[in-house]
Amino acid sequence: MxxxxxxxxxxxxxxxxxxxxxxxxxxxxxxxxxxxxxxxxxxxxxxxxxxxxxxxxxxxxxxxxxxxxxxxxxxxxxxIGMVFQGSALFDSMTVEENVAFPLKMFTSKTPAEIKERVDFVIDRVNLVNAHHKKPSELSGGMQKRVAIARAIVNNPRYLxxxxxxxxxxxxxxxxxxxxxxxxxxxxxxxxxxxxxxxxxxxxxxxxxxxxxxxxxxxxxxxxxxxxxxxxxxxxxxxxxxxxxxxxxxxxxxxx
CATH class of the missing domain: 3.40.50.300 (P-loop containing nucleotide triphosphate hydrolases)
Known part of the structure; x- marks a missing residue:
């Protein structure tokens, strides 16, 4: 609360x-x-x-x-997880890299642990076969799903x-x-x-x-x-x- x-x-x-x-x-x-x-x-x-x-x-x-x-x-x-108005994805990164970014910045998880968590949240927001795509290859709705996946990848208490x-x-x-x-x-x-x-x-x-x-x-x-x-x-x-x-x-x- x-x-x-x-x-x-x-x-x-x-x-x-x-x-x-x-x-x-x-x-x-x-x-x-x-x-x-x-x-x-x-x-x-x-x-x-x-x-x-x-x-x-x-x-x-x-x-x-x-x-x-x-x-x-x-x-x-x-x-805290944050979903920005314009999604605010990194254009040069793939979906997988965008979602993994908070884990690499704020945790000491191993690459294997990061991949497992990233795969889980990408699946949770119903993104299929999008791991290696860039934001420019996605629709607006798919970009928002990536933003949500990135926001929850670190198990936030507040969104x-x-x-x-x-x-x-x-x-x-x-x-x-x-x-x-x-x-x-x-x-x-x-x-x-x-x-x-x-x-x-x-x-x-x-x-x-x-x-x-x-x-x-x-x-x-x-x-x-x-x-x-x-x-x-x-x-x-x-x-x-x-x-x-x-x-x-x-x-x-x-x-």
Whole structure:
């Protein structure tokens, strides 16, 4: 579990995070949603230690991030997997080499042990006959699978995903969403997904944190978000005709 208590962050005179308090639960897909400029990315980077909050506490299973020394922070980083928005694969490396990179950097595993683990996670994300291909030879969905394999190769306790469906078609997005959820449950990971994709909310939103102008305006589950009367949430969620139809259908079912 990751606990966030009264986090504030400013850049110059602009206050971006305004006293956010929430928890990201273990074994669940926790989504951060909100419009552009709501503070989603700053919150995610604060969780990752890229930004230092001006006030408040971030704790990883009771370990307070701001109280950690350099060695403790390095140890924490080995427990974190990251899926970047653009996958961020090394173009000059094969799939196998990309996935093996964290093991070579952060562990003392033998080449045989590395190969065994790499083969396992590549198989786990359903990449077939892709070991020796370069990223440029893969589709966007396959590149995202490689990024997920690399993120979980070191058995992380915490998984962060920044807009994992960016640039993907709706069908592939659902596949990636479900893969992230399956891995979260299977390995009991605390997963935090920064997204603007409402399809992801519908698919895997077990815990949803909605930000508006740096404030935590609402939190709940994917079932609760379609029933809330919070105006900021409804304006965001039902901005498309698709979700207006969904709510009408749900209201009919409840009546």
């Amino acid at each position: 990751i606990e966030v208590k009264d986090i504030e962050k400013s850049f110059g005179n602009a206050k971006v995070l305004k006293g956010i308090t929430t928890t990201f639960e273990t074994g669940k897909t926790n989504l951060i949603i909100g419009q552009s400029g709501s503070g989603k990315t700053v919150l995610l980077k604060s969780l990752l230690g890229i930004h230092q909050p001006d006030h408040g506490i971030i704790a990883f299973d009771g370990r307070i991030l701001s109280h950690m020394d350099a060695d403790e922070r390095r140890a924490l980083r080995t427990e 962060f995903c920044d807009e994992p469906n960016s640039g993907l078609d709706p069908k592939t997005s659902i596949v990636i969403d479900n893969l992230i959820h399956e891995i979260t449950v299977e390995y009991n990971i605390t997963t935090v997904v920064n997204t603007h994709d409402m399809n992801s909310v519908m698919e895997i939103g077990e815990k949803i944190v909605f930000l508006k102008e740096g404030i935590l305006a609402w939190e709940g589950s994917k079932k609760e978000i379609f029933k809330t009367d919070n105006e900021a949430v409804t304006d965001f969620v039902y901005s498309s005709n698709l979700f207006k139809k969904i709510r009408k259908a749900q209201n009919r079912d409840d009546s």
